[in-house]
Amino acid sequence: MTQTSGLQQAASSARPLFTPDFFSFEGVLQTLTSGQFAGPLQIALAVLLFVAAGRCIARFLGLAIAAAVIFLYLQGVTVEDSMMFFERFADRISAAVQAFLSADVAPQ
Numbered sequence: 001m002t003q004t005s006g007l008q009q010a011a012s013s014a015r016p017l018f019t020p021d022f023f024s025f026e027g028v029l030q031t032l033t034s035g036q037f038a039g040p041l042q043i044a045l046a047v048l049l050f051v052a053a054g055r056c057i058a059r060f061l062g063l064a065i066a067a068a069v070i071f072l073y074l075q076g077v078t079v080e081d082s083m084m085f086f087e088r089f090a091d092r093i094s095a096a097v098q099a100f101l102s103a104d105v106a107p108q
Contacts, residue, residue: 033041053059072082 050059050063053062
């Protein structure tokens with residue numbers, strides 16, 4: 001009877017539960033997104049999408065929003081905090097729009 005070390009047991013349990021499939025598009029996507037390259041692949045695809053968008057306002061706004069999200073995440077802002085902020089911000093914008101639309105503007 002052979003004994004296996006803890007390292008060999010850990011290595012055997014770390015094997016993927018599925019076999020890679022490179023013969024179909026879905027299989028390739030599943031293989032790429034479930035492996036160790038999922039994070040770098042998503043970053044590379046995001047950069048490719050950003051470059052492919054061309055020069056436009058939407059591209060700049062997307063970059064600004066992504067930079068703001070990353071900055072706030074690094075500062076410790078949670079999803080609940082940001083949702084509460086945006087709810088209050090939307091209420092204030094709504095009140096400002098209502099005040100603007102209901103203002104009495106008469107020529108003098």
